[in-house]
Amino acid sequence: xxxDQGFMAEGKPARNSCSPGMEMQTKELKNCxxxxxxxxxxxQGDPFESALSSMACSxxxxxxxxxxxxxxxxxxxxxxxxxxxxxxxxTISPQSFINPIPNNNISYYTSPLNSPPELNLSxxxxxxxxxxxxxxxxxxxxxxxxxxxxxxxxxxxxxxxRIPCFGVTEAGFPQRLVPTMxxxxxxxxxxxxxxxxxxxxxNGNPCFDQVSxxxxxxxxxxxxxxxxxxxxxEQIPGVDSSIKGQNDANARKRKSIPRGKAKETxxxxxxxxxxxxxxxxxxxxxxxxxxxxxxxxNDENQKQNKETPKPxxxxxxxxxxxxxxxxxxxxxSLAERVRREKISERMKFLQDLVPGxxxxxxxxxxxxxxxxxxxxxxxxxxxxxxxxxxxxPRMNVNMEALLSKDMFQSRGSLPHVLYSxxxxxPTFGSGYQPQQALPLNNGMSNNTEIQFSMNPINAALHxxxxxxxxxxxxxxxxxxNPQIGSFxxxxxxxxxxxxxxxxxxxxxLSSKVAGQVKMEM
Amino acid sequence: MDSQLLNPTSLKSxxxxxxxxxxxxxxxxxPISSSSPTPREIFQRYRRIKVAADKSMAYxxxxxxxxxxxxxxxxxxxxxxxxxxxxxxxxxxxxxxxxKKTSSHGKENEGGLGVQAGxxxxxxxxxxxxxxxxxxxxxAHYIKCLTTQVQVxxxxxxxxxxx
Numbered sequence: 146x147x148x149d150q151g152f153m154a155e156g157k158p159a160r161n162s163c164s165p166g167m168e169m170q171t172k173e174l175k176n177c178x179x180x181x182x183x184x185x186x187x188x189q190g191d192p193f194e195s196a197l198s199s200m201a202c203s204x205x206x207x208x209x210x211x212x213x214x215x216x217x218x219x220x221x222x223x224x225x226x227x228x229x230x231x232x233x234x235x236t237i238s239p240q241s242f243i244n245p246i247p248n249n250n251i252s253y254y255t256s257p258l259n260s261p262p263e264l265n266l267s268x269x270x271x272x273x274x275x276x277x278x279x280x281x282x283x284x285x286x287x288x289x290x291x292x293x294x295x296x297x298x299x300x301x302x303x304x305x306x307r308i309p310c311f312g313v314t315e316a317g318f319p320q321r322l323v324p325t326m327x328x329x330x331x332x333x334x335x336x337x338x339x340x341x342x343x344x345x346x347x348n349g350n351p352c353f354d355q356v357s358x359x360x361x362x363x364x365x366x367x368x369x370x371x372x373x374x375x376x377x378x379e380q381i382p383g384v385d386s387s388i389k390g391q392n393d394a395n396a397r398k399r400k401s402i403p404r405g406k407a408k409e410t411x412x413x414x415x416x417x418x419x420x421x422x423x424x425x426x427x428x429x430x431x432x433x434x435x436x437x438x439x440x441x442x443n444d445e446n447q448k449q450n451k452e453t454p455k456p457x458x459x460x461x462x463x464x465x466x467x468x469x470x471x472x473x474x475x476x477x478s479l480a481e482r483v484r485r486e487k488i489s490e491r492m493k494f495l496q497d498l499v500p501g502x503x504x505x506x507x508x509x510x511x512x513x514x515x516x517x518x519x520x521x522x523x524x525x526x527x528x529x530x531x532x533x534x535x536x537x538p539r540m541n542v543n544m545e546a547l548l549s550k551d552m553f554q555s556r557g558s559l560p561h562v563l564y565s566x567x568x569x570x571p572t573f574g575s576g577y578q579p580q581q582a583l584p585l586n587n588g589m590s591n592n593t594e595i596q597f598s599m600n601p602i603n604a605a606l607h608x609x610x611x612x613x614x615x616x617x618x619x620x621x622x623x624x625x626n627p628q629i630g631s632f633x634x635x636x637x638x639x640x641x642x643x644x645x646x647x648x649x650x651x652x653x654l655s656s657k658v659a660g661q662v663k664m665e666m
Numbered sequence: 667m668d669s670q671l672l673n674p675t676s677l678k679s680x681x682x683x684x685x686x687x688x689x690x691x692x693x694x695x696x697p698i699s700s701s702s703p704t705p706r707e708i709f710q711r712y713r714r715i716k717v718a719a720d721k722s723m724a725y726x727x728x729x730x731x732x733x734x735x736x737x738x739x740x741x742x743x744x745x746x747x748x749x750x751x752x753x754x755x756x757x758x759x760x761x762x763x764x765x766k767k768t769s770s771h772g773k774e775n776e777g778g779l780g781v782q783a784g785x786x787x788x789x790x791x792x793x794x795x796x797x798x799x800x801x802x803x804x805x806a807h808y809i810k811c812l813t814t815q816v817q818v819x820x821x822x823x824x825x826x827x828x829x
Contacts, residue, residue, distance in 0.1 A: 512779055530715040533822060
């Protein structure tokens with residue numbers, strides 16, 4: 146990725162300074178939240194990653210941004226905020242995604258502006274412009290007692306503000322960390338993304354949702370579990386009932402985890418509408434710059450969450466399924482979506498089983514094909530049992546041993562048998578006319594089964610056409626005729642004769658035609 | 667193609683062993699080798715062989731799938747019916763009624779596939795009491811077993827006719 150490469154190229158020293166903490170964290174983290182592999186992190190849409198990547202992209206801009214920074218006071222506030230967050234996260238969970246930042250804060254704070262802060266600054270700056278809430282957030286943060294020790298430079302604060310989870314919420318900022326912990330835990334315990342989203346206790350902080358969403362994404366991605374959320378939904382029926390505001394936002398979650406898209410957990414619901422909207426805006430702006438996958442979805446989700454006329458219902462979905470964007474998010478529709486995806490998954494599997502279904506599209510046609518195939522298979526079994534009933538009298542005891550050996554070479558033996566039958570075929574006068582629906586007695590199937598039984602034989606035959614076969618005992622085949630004739634129709638007789646292996650190229654073609662006829666039927 | 671022996675515990679080998687045993691049992695009492703069996707005899711043998719085929723396949727699958735269980739229970743009730751002809755229709759009716767009751771719940775969300783799903787339910791044994799999701803699973807396993815059955819029986823028939 147260009148941004149990552151740019152980061153590597155330009156921000157390397159800066160990155161190194163901040164990377165040790167992060168790398169430490171990543172080792173601890175089960176989630177790939179802070180992954181030294183920036184590509185992965187970017188794909189996962191980690192808020193920090195996106196923020197950092199944007200930082201990386203524009204080292205130059207950061208310098209410019211710093212000059213544009215509206216007020217230093219807010220920067221200080223943000224720095225304190227970030228530091229506080231880092232401390233809190235450190236205390237809460239070893240997996241805290243914030244850990245690296247506080248560790249680095251010290252380095253940031255103590256040293257003169259080095260590149261990482263500058264990089265952050267650019268992002269933060271632009272975000273701040275778009276972030277209406279920022280000043281108020283800063284004011285609130287000032288009140289936090291633990292912010293005092295933070296002496297971060299202004300740029301870092303801005304950078305922190307830029308991070309989606311940190312950016313905008315007013316009241317719930319400290320609360321975020323707690324859900325983060327839960328999110329983390331759940332993320333660790335369950336490989337699926339949706340779990341994390343749903344497990345988060347609801348707080349009024351939309352940013353947290355993003356973070357948790359990212360975390361869950363990380364975990365799921367890392368675990369390689371890119372199943373659709375539908376599969377996940379059933380695993381955690383009611384992990385955290387306190388997550389109320391998140392249903393629509395969570396409902397909007399991406400199902401595209403397997404596709405590598407990172408969608409943010411939309412903000413929780415109505416309580417944070419304002420904040421969410423502002424977050425949406427800031428996120429939207431943010432998403433434009435960095436690798437936007439993670440944020441865009443989030444922004445769009447949030448926007449849709451809050452601004453679309455389709456009202457996402459207040460949090461009530463505990464099924465931990467991520468709904469797609471623009472889709473209804475009530476529990477019923479989610480469950481239905483899960484079911485639908487299951488069904489289509491099985492339909493795809495059946496498509497592989499049933500031959501000739503690759504070109505078929507649509508569930509109804511697919512089901513018709515499956516039904517036809519099952520019917521033909523059942524008829525084949527009937528026909529073969531009838532055939533066995535007629536030929537059995539000639540069986541001797543040695544057949545079992547012979548059969549057990551031949552069964553395991555069944556595919557190879559078939560052409561042998563068919564060719565041997567073929568030599569006797571000319572003795573049978575009846576021709577194979579697939580277009581005719583041959584009436585059968587005793588519930589025997591029509592020629593469709595013949596078509597099916599012929600096709601695999603022909604297929605096997607075509608595979609081994611070069612084989613030399615012993616001459617058939619034509620009298621054997623002929624013996625079958627009088628037995629059958631008295632009992633069965635002439636049509637059935639012809640069918641049995643066909644079954645005895647009127648394998649000729651002509652018959653193969655006719656069976657092919659018959660197959661088509663069968664399809665049309 | 668490949669001359670290796672198949673997995674001795676595979677579905678195919680299990681089915682083959684059982685089916686051959688049943689076949690020998692069916693053919694054993696038949697002393698006919700030259701005289702042509704009457705059509706009735708042939709028909710009876712056909713039915714027995716068909717039952718044997720279904721039974722051996724269902725036994726090879728054990729009770730892992732719904733269709734195998736349904737097939738086995740169907741075969742058992744049928745054999746019971748044949749012995750106690752008067753009681754036959756009753757049990758089958760009750761079974762069907764019970765199945766229909768239980769099946770009504772799971773069929774809600776078929777979308778526009780209700781007709782085909784109904785047909786599939788008729789085809790797959792024991793499919794009446796399943797929702798579409800499980801029905802598709804059962805169908806997949808059923809198709810696999812049917813193809814194995816057809817393959818084995820085809821080979822047997824060809825070998826028999828070779829003699």
